[in-house]
Every structure is written in C-alpha cells, then in structure tokens.
Amino acid sequence: MLKDCIEILKKEIELYKKDYPNGDEISFITDSYSLTVGTYYLLDIETGNIKDSLEVDKNADKQTDLYRKFAKLEYLSMYLDSNKAVADKNIFSNNIFSFIVKKENIEEKITESIIDGYYSKILKFSENSDTDKRKLYIDYETKYGKTDNTLADKAKDKIKQFIKNLNVKNQKGRLAVFFDIDITEYKKESNRYILANIYNANKYNYSKNNSVFGLPNNNMGLNDKKPYLKNKSRKSNLPFAISQDDILFQKLFFDYLMNLFDNKKYYLYFTEDGVQAFGSKAYPQKDICGYFMRIMKAQKECEILEFLNVDKRNDKVSIKVDNILNIEYSDKIQQNLNYKKYTSLNELIPVISEILYSKWLESNYFTDAKDIKIKNDSGKLKNILLKTRKLWADWFYLGKQENLKNTFEKFSMEIIKNTIENFYIPKAREQYNLRMALIDYFNNKEKNMSEKIKTIVEVLDKKINSKINDEIENDEEYYFAVGQAANYFISKNKTTKKSHSLISPILQCRTNAKLKEALKRMFEKYAYAIQNNSLRFNNLYGMISRYEAKNEINFDMLIGGYLYQSLIYKKEEGEDNE
Secondary structure: OHHHHHHHHHHHHHHHHHHOOOOOHHHHHHOOOOOOOEEEEEEOOOOOOEEEEEEEOOOOOOOOHHHHHHHHHHHHHEOOOHHHOOOOOOOOEOOOOEEEEEHHHHHHHOOHHHHHHHHHHHHOHHHOOOHHHHHHHHHHHHHHOOOOHHHHHHHHHHHHHHHHHOOOOOOOOEEEEEEOOOHHHHHHHHHHHHHHHOEOOHHHOEEEOOEEEEOEOOOOOOOOOOHHHOOOOOOOOOOOOEEHHHHHHHHHHHHHHHHHHHOOOOEEEEEOOEEEEEOOOOOOOOOEEEEEEEEEEOOOOEEEEEEEEEEEEOOEEEEEOOOOOOOOOOOOOOOOOOOOEEEEHHHHHHHHHHHHHOOOOHHHOOOOHHHOOOOOOOOHHHHHHHHHHHHHHHHHHHOOOHHHHHHHHHHHHHHHHHHHHHOOHHHHHHHHHHHHHHHHHHOOOOOHHHHHHHHHHHHHHHHHOOOOOOOOOOHHHHHHHHHHHHHHHHHOOOOOOOOHHHHHHHHOOOOHHHHHHHHHHHHHHHHHHOOOOOHHHHHHHHHHHHOOOOOOOOHHHHHHHHHOOOOOOOOOOOOOOO
C-alpha cells in the first residue's frame, strides 16, 4: 500500500515538473515548506559578506523567491533528528555549507571548539567508529568523491567570524547561515549524511547487485528488544528492505506528509487522479477510490495513524428532511435544521454534527477522550460520541455505512432521550426530524415516517374530539397517543422550572404493562389539575387504557407523540384553549 502511494506521489511530481520546468522533487516539497521563526543569512564563501538575509516571523510571506530559496536550502541541510546530529545536537545542520542553531545557544553552547568539531566530523565521515556507518560513507565517497577540504575550511572560518560579530543577546529563534553554493552541491553533501543515517539500524543492511538495502526508519522500529518485528521465515530478518535510491524518495514522501500536516492537512487520499489532502471539517467532493491516510506529527516524524483502502467514497446522497413534528418556530424557538432534500454528503455532515451532537462530532472524530470536554453534559452525550464517532468517520471518509446503518436507530434514540431529559425540547424535536430522515435513507425508504405520523395525527385528532367513545387501531397509533398523554401530564406540573426528566419513568419502561403503570402514576399525580369534563383528555386516556399493545414499546412513535405539539391543547377555530 505504501509503495502504491509513493508511486502516486512520483506521478504528482512529474506533473509538477511539467508545470514548473525549473522545478524538481525538492522544490515540490519546499514550495509548501514553512521556515522556523528566526533569521536567515546567505553568505559569500570567499568573503563572508552577506548576500541576502530574511527575518522570518509567523506572518512572513511564504511566496517570495527569497523565502522559497531559504526553504530549499534549509530542507537540504537539516539533520534527521537530534540522536543523529553530525557532532553536537545543538547544531541542526548536516553539511559544510550550512550552519543552523538556536540564537539563545550561541553565547554558551556554540563555541569555536564546537564549530571546529562540527566541520572536523564532516570531513572525517569515512573514519566513523561505527563499522556499518563507515562502510556507507566510504561507498558514497567512492561514487561521488570526498567533501572539499578547502571549501570546508573556508566555510568554517567564515562561520566563526560571522558568529563572533553577531549580536543576538536576549534574542530567540533560529539562526540559519548558508553559503551561496550551487544547489547540486547541497544535494550531494546532504545525501552524504542522509544515506548513512536514514536506515533504522545499519547493522541490518545488506548488499545486493552492488546496491545497499536496509530497513527504513519511517514509522518503523527494529531492535534487539523487539524480536517480534523480525521476519523469521526469510534469510533476512527484516520485515522489508529498500534500496538507497528508494529510501531517499521514501524520505521525500514522509517529508511531504509532514508538510501537509504543518499546513493543517490531516486526511489524505491517494488515487489514480493524484493526492487529495483535507483539513478538519473538509471532505472530498468527487468519488474516491484508492487509499485513505490519517496523519499526525510525532516526536521525530510524521506518523501514519490510519492507512486504509477506500473502495468507493461518494459525496452524492438523497436525504429528504421533513418537519415531521410540525415544529412551529418563533423568536423564542430558533430554527437550526433546514428542511429540504440534501444531495451532498459534504453539506449534510455539519448538519449531523450540529443537530445530533451539538457540533461536537466533526472536531472530535479522533480526539483523545480525556481532551473532550462537552459543556452542560452529564456525561451521556460524550459517552455516545465516543462509541459512535468511528461509525460516522467510516461513512464520511471511507464511504462505509454498514456498521452505522446497523446501530443508528438505537444510539440516535439515546441521543434524543438524553436531550429530552437534560436539555432543550426544540432541539430534541429537530433531532427527531433528522433521525427519521436518516433512518428512511438507510432503509431506502422515502418519507415513510413523515407520512405515518401525519396519518396518525389526523386520525387521533378526530378521535379525541369525537362525542362517542372511539378506539385505537394499532400499536403505532397507541404509542404516539402515550407520548401525547405523557406530554400533557408534564404540562400540568406546577414547578416554575420544569424538567423534562419528569418523562424518565416513561422512557425507562421496557414493557407495555410497566408503561401503563407509569402513566397511571402520572395521572394520579396530576389529576387535581385536569378538568373532569376535558373531552380530549378523557377520550385520549380512555383509548390508551382500553388498548392492549401487541408488540414491544415503539419509542419512535412514543417520543414522536411526546415531542409533537399537543393535540389536547390544539386550538380549533372559534375555540378557547383548554
């Protein structure tokens, strides 16, 4: 999979070169490379004079030619990590033409002897005490020649003089000094260092057809404390090995990933059409077939956290969201859900996040649980979020719906129950409307629930206004009626600040017998506030009392009845409200 993605990046680079004839694989990376805050200098190696300089802060213009030039020089000059520093970990550079340090270290930690040691170590790479590393340096010298001693001495002297005359007292940030040498020399000297230090451990390297092969260090570790990583079935114990040419490009690949992360692009797709990268709350608009990668910045490199196949991720949907509960919006009841047909998953995702999760879903697909702090939450919504966020991420990023479809009805009902018990009824109504639209979509139905509730409301409205005793005809009508009755009982509660946790005894019932007992207790509690001659209530409660449900509790209908505007309080033309 990784090899396929690397090949896709190679094609991207070739297209880049066609658009930018003077570009190469390095500028492909550095065109989006961000310099560290600090001061950058370009010196003449013969005179030590400053030819160019650049002060970099967070607001620096990254598109200027000078910025891009320094970006390229720095990219080629940085050590791989502090454990693989050339001589002193406080010097970040890797070749004779660059010298990169922190300003705050110059006075005490960057002495002349430290500078001497840095240049001496580069010139004596082929005398390294590590036998395996020494062999790599010698092989490189054989192919490309030794480092130029004369240029190294000139660079060392100019750096010493430059540092000595530089006043950076009380300053912070990076100091990066480069010499005005052809970029091919930078590449040559940079590769001298990189090829001897880039493998996981040089003792695992081996030669084949005059090429060196070894285990790359990117997202991989292999040492004597991890024998389980070794491949015991092969002559070589390495999980896999790649050549020096390939490992240089793989480094380029992971540097490319790091650039994307630094530019807040965390979700990547590798397809035949190239690479697509997205930040938080952004998703592809075209069909995707290829690989999905989720990345983050680790201590030393860009880490691949998820790497998955994407068979088909489609942005097209057809989801009709109706105002099933006939919510009446006003100045006091704000509308957050738009009722229309959604045809784009990109458009629907923020709606799902806002309505069902109070906007906490989109920003927390992969957040550590300890870092999620949901305001005014008893813990239930966070718990639901943690259990369900991967289901949504699988749909939104990978196009996989099956696990979501199988569990959505259950957990979305828990979301609505939690909202009813702890928060805001208008919000629960919108959650209900969206939930029903998604259920119809997952079940390939059109307006199924909307039509059911509309029919039940019309039938039930006639029955509770009837002068003769009528009967409930089916379970769906019955449970909707129970929800209406529960709503009416709670409306009779005289507390100044009503809590919809009053409906908890109803929501916690698991059988119809328990449900009727709970309703009876509510009736007994609020009977004093109900008029004896209330035709609508008497008809409603009478029908509920006489009906025996045939199936288990239908919470969709029960909560639909509870959240729907009260049919008992419904004002007919020329009539006062009860």
